[in-house]
Amino acid sequence: MFTDRTFIVTGGGSGIGRAIALALGAAGACVVVTGRTPEKLDETVALLGEQGADGIAVPTDVRDPGAVDALVEAAVHHYGAVHGLVNNAAGNFVAPGIDLSPNGWKAVVDIVLNGSFYCTRAVARQMRNQGTGGSILSVIASYAWHGHPGTVHSAAAKAGVLAMTRTLAVELAPLGIRLNCIAPGPTETKGAGAALWADDTARAHVLSSVPAGRFADPTEVADASLFVLGDRASYMTGECLTLDGGQWLGKQVYGQ
Numbered sequence: 542m543f544t545d546r547t548f549i550v551t552g553g554g555s556g557i558g559r560a561i562a563l564a565l566g567a568a569g570a571c572v573v574v575t576g577r578t579p580e581k582l583d584e585t586v587a588l589l590g591e592q593g594a595d596g597i598a599v600p601t602d603v604r605d606p607g608a609v610d611a612l613v614e615a616a617v618h619h620y621g622a623v624h625g626l627v628n629n630a631a632g633n634f635v636a637p638g639i640d641l642s643p644n645g646w647k648a649v650v651d652i653v654l655n656g657s658f659y660c661t662r663a664v665a666r667q668m669r670n671q672g673t674g675g676s677i678l679s680v681i682a683s684y685a686w687h688g689h690p691g692t693v694h695s696a697a698a699k700a701g702v703l704a705m706t707r708t709l710a711v712e713l714a715p716l717g718i719r720l721n722c723i724a725p726g727p728t729e730t731k732g733a734g735a736a737l738w739a740d741d742t743a744r745a746h747v748l749s750s751v752p753a754g755r756f757a758d759p760t761e762v763a764d765a766s767l768f769v770l771g772d773r774a775s776y777m778t779g780e781c782l783t784l785d786g787g788q789w790l791g792k793q794v795y796g797q
């Protein structure tokens with residue numbers, strides 16, 4: 542389903558981004574992985590190679606719109622076209638909003654919201670030039686709609702990405718470009734573990750909030766992502782697919 546198509550995956554050097562990159566590669570896509578750390582991207586490219594897939598690393602900071610334009614140019618130079626984008630890059634940490642510095646707010650909002658817009662804009666322009674249409678997926682979290690004390694920067698930025706997705710889904714539908722989101726629940730990655738459940742107590746607390754009683758595996762998020770990105774979801778746009786083990790629906794007074 543993804544043969545002869547090229548996808549850019551931001552934050553493709555680790556965690557969920559790497560799992561999506563590898564799943565896309567296994568499904569026949571050419572994959573351009575990006576992020577700030579070349580070594581992590583090179584590892585993903587090596588893993589793609591091991592499974593017989595084609596990928597390149599283009600280190601980029603998504604907060605820099607000029608660098609993002611250059612990323613898309615590099616992808617087109619190498620593969621001829623771009624058919625998909627996964628906005629997965631993120632930063633996060635736990636801090637009460639009242640104590641968060643302006644720079645701490647900016648650090649997360651710049652990566653998550655501004656970076657996702659710069660990448661979406663650059664890829665959509667390329668798709669318009671190609672006349673091919675395409676598919677854009679942004680990785681958010683359910684706190685985009687219910688909020689989350691302790692991560693106001695990330696919750697606000699993810700809410701912005703959801704609103705961006707719904708808005709541009711309408712603007713870009715005539716060009717054959719679909720935009721959707723996926724909202725994973727707590728997922729076992731080094732990045733999230735370090736940022737959000739760094740010790741056993743915090744980890745147990747997060748786990749206790751998931752009715753399914755376990756963290757997601759990045760490959761589960763990747764499988765769902767491929768459905769949304771691919772032709773089986775060809776009439777789906779402006780939507781968000783949640784896979785969180787029942788976490789956000791589980792905030793009730795009675796019952797479990």
Ligand SMILES: CCCCCCC/C=C/C(=O)SCCNC(=O)CCNC(=O)[C@H](O)C(C)(C)COP(=O)(O)OP(=O)(O)OC[C@H]1O[C@@H](n2cnc3c(N)ncnc32)[C@H](O)[C@@H]1OP(=O)(O)O
Pocket residue numbers: 631632633634635636641642643644645646648649681682695725726727732733736737747
């Ligand atoms: C609990 C269940 C929830 C489930 C859903 C979870 C949904 C979302 C999950 C995720 O997003 S997981 C992804 C986690 N991955 C990462 O965070 C990896 C990338 N992270 C980073 O790059 C950094 O953590 C960063 C801080 C986001 C950005 O790094 P950068 O080098 O650009 O910034 P810094 O110069 O280090 O800091 C900027 C600014 O931020 C303040 N700050 C940083 N950490 C903290 C902290 N722990 N507490 C308070 N403030 C912090 C730092 O002090 C700087 O501000 P100033 O001091 O200059 O004012």
Ligand SMILES: NC(=O)C1=CN([C@@H]2O[C@H](COP(=O)(O)OP(=O)(O)OC[C@H]3O[C@@H](n4cnc5c(N)ncnc54)[C@H](OP(=O)(O)O)[C@@H]3O)[C@@H](O)[C@H]2O)C=CC1
Pocket residue numbers: 551552553554555556557558575576577578581601602603604628629630631632652656680681682724725726727728729730731732733
């Ligand atoms: N794990 C979880 O529980 C959940 C995660 N999510 C979302 O899933 C996505 C992936 O998270 P996860 O895999 O857990 O965490 P990771 O920390 O592994 O992934 C974040 C990635 O973003 C990259 N990144 C950070 N800043 C920038 C930047 N300025 N420019 C380019 N790339 C950047 C990082 O690479 P580098 O530092 O090298 O740049 C890293 O590869 C995020 O959007 C996150 O919000 C959503 C819900 C739950």
